[in-house]
Amino acid sequence: MKTLFKSWLLALAVAVTASSCVKDKAPMPTRVFNVAKFKALLKDGIMKVKPTLPRGFSFVINQNGQVADTCYYGYGYIKGDRVSPMRPDLEINIASVTKPLTAIAVLQLLQKQNVHLDSSIGKYLPVYFNATDAVKAITFRQLLTHKSGITSGSHEYVVMKEIVKEPLAKPSKGYAYANMNYALFRVIIPYLINRTAALQIEASLVPGNTAAFELFMAKQYIKYMQENVFTPxxxxxxxxxxxxVTAQAFNEGAKLSYVDFGDWTEDCAGGGIHLSTMEMARVMAYLVYTEKMLSNAQKKLMDDELLGWDPDDSWMTIAGPSYGKGGLLYWGERGLQTLVVKYPNKVELALSVNSWDGTRRELSVIANNAYNDSWE
Known part of the structure; x- marks a missing residue:
């Protein structure tokens, strides 16, 4: 049964003894995490979980803020008649792993602008969206935790503009994972950066050149991410x-086919950022061990409230809670999956698989099992 921090009960037996012989007893053994074992179990799990083999995958294991080990298999892309091996430095569309990165940017901006997590988003939506009062009343917290009442899986402007004018699909605002929750930050972030300037640019371009304004908003999102998340x-x-040299998305099985998911510039924020597996691992290391992106208080809030993390990728391990986010893109029987996880005991994982056969690999389950079985 999949629930947040899926139920593992850690039994702690504490014996208090007043005997003078206590000091003579041997100390309790300390279990140690074995990175090499984690690598081997994870690789084995990815290879054996389905009857078909992946075309290619790569993963990076961090420990104590440093790359501890890497693994890669198969190939990453085909260009003409040339096949390139899959490598940790080969970039890929990281799909929904984009979401925790967007969450980092939102937390930064909320603090900079002194806006509360429970403030409504209405003030930061374009005027020409003509959003309903129900949509305007959605809070930042509700968007970040998929409890907004929006249920669309789309990332596109054309769908976004229709959704904000309609009643909420789920007025109860219970949890409903939806890409549109994060796609909306593509238009919100420019207004959070400088609402007055965004309103002025909107007035100058809309309705005469709405497409140019929508491109402007997307580029503002990308620019902010570069300057405040990636460059630091x-x-x-x-x-x-x-x-x-971007990894393509393949099918699995005897007959080879692939798809290139193309330019996501105007569909970004909920997906679409392109990073290598090694670069994803770098993001995780800096997020965990430094305050270059978020303060310690902001990181705790991100974890406690699962802002950007996914309940279905965040498991209770034998060493404590983990926080993860997986991504999936597919077109028919061609697709890719990604995953980042922040494990306890100063271990992080970044993983990319560039194929599927029409069904996903439960990568966070495979990784969680490997992690738990790597303590000796």
Whole structure:
């Protein structure tokens, strides 16, 4: 049964003894996490969980803020007649792993602008959206935790503009995972950065050149992410579109086919950022061990409220709670999956698989089992 911090009960037996012989007893053994074992179990799990093999995958294990080990298998892309091996430094559309990165940006801006997590988003929506009062009343917390009442899986402007004019699909605002919750931050972030300037630019372009304004908002999101999330940790020119060596999405089985998911510049925020597995691991290390992106208080809030993290990827391990987010993109029987996890005991994982056969691998389950079985 999948629930947040899925039930593991840690039994703690405490014996208090007044005997003089206590000091002579051997100390309790301390279990140690074995990175090499984690690597082997994780690789084995990815390879054996389905009857078909992945075309390619790579993962990076961090420990104590440093790369502890890497693993890669298969190939990443085909260009003409050339097959490239899958590598940890080969970028990929990280899909919904984009969401915790967007959450980082939102938490930064809320603090900078002195806006509360429970403030409504209405003030930060474009005027021409003509959003309903119900949509305007949605809070930042509700968007970040998928409890807004919006249920659309789309990332597109055309769908977004229709949704905000309609009654909420789930007025009760219970949990309903929806890409549109995070896609909306593509238009909210420019107004959080500078609401007066955004309103002025909107008035100058809408309705005459609405497409230009929508491109402006998307580029503002990407610019903010670059300057405030990626540049501070040494990642330059992170985009929402493929570069010259981007991993493609393959099918599995005998007959090979692939798809390129293309340019996500105008669909970003809920997905679409392109990073390598190694770069995802770098983000995780800087998030956990530094305050370059978030303060310790903000990181605790992100974890406690699962802002950007996914309940279905955040498991209770034998060492304590983990916080994770997986991503999936597919087109028919061609697709890719990604995963980042922050484990206890100073271990992080970044993982990319660039194929599927029409059904997902439960990567966080595979990784969680491998993590738990790697303590000796």
């Amino acid at each position: 940790i040494g990642l330059n020119e992170v985009l929402c579109k493929p570069g010259p």
